[in-house]
Structures are given as structure tokens and as C-alpha cells.
Amino acid sequence: QVQLVESGGGLVQAGGSLRLSCAASGLTFSSYTMGWFRQAPGKEREFVAAVRWTGGGMYYADSVKGRFTVSRDNRKNMVYLQMDSLRPEDTAVYYCAAATTWGSRDRSSYVYWGQGTQVTVSS
Helix, strand or coil, rough: CEEEEECCCEEEEEECCCEEEEEEEEHHHHCEEEEEEEEECCCCCEEEEECCCCCCCEEEEECCCCCCEEEEEEECEEEEEEECCCCCCCCCCEEEECCCCCCCCCHHHHEEEEECEEEEEEC
């Protein structure tokens, strides 16, 4: 049974930082692209960042480029999202997800999902 469990969310002031973690189990972790998505109240779930199975390639949504950094540790089956210079518009539930393909920002390409962790950025 595949499980993705996010942690690290919370309340932070604008300009602050948070580091999200996602622990994966039940899958061959190093074979999957790992991505982060987010969903704000009343909005569609949107792509944030993804990291290639080797950890050697990453891509980001334009809205977070230069502020967020995605990484992974295949020895620990973990993926991370370091979020710096947070803004109130970053407030959302953040989801970890796994895909067998590389390069897609479409949530339909991701086959496994976590339950999400809330990030709230106050102004």
C-alpha cells in the first residue's frame, strides 16, 4: 500500500520560511518523479514543483521560482520543499504526489497523493 505523508506545515509571517517534508512508503521511490501541488480555498489544485527520480532535475511554477526549492533523498524515501520569502498568496494546503513520468505539471499525471499539510502565511 502506497503512502505519502506530508509534514512541516504551519503558520508563518510573510517573508518567513517553512520546510515541508513528505515520507513515502510502499513504492519504489527512486523510480518516481515527486511533485508538490497546492490548493487554496475556492481554487483549483495547482502545480508547485517537481524533482526527477535521480534528483538531478527540478522545475517550478513561475509563481514560486527563486523562492522555493524542491529536493529528495532516495536513501530515506523523502522529498522536501523549502519555502522562503513566503507571501500571503502562498497560503494553501500543500500536497506531495508521485508520477511515473517526467515533465508534466498536470495533476492527472500523478498517480499517488498524500493527504496534504496546511500552510498559512500571515501579512
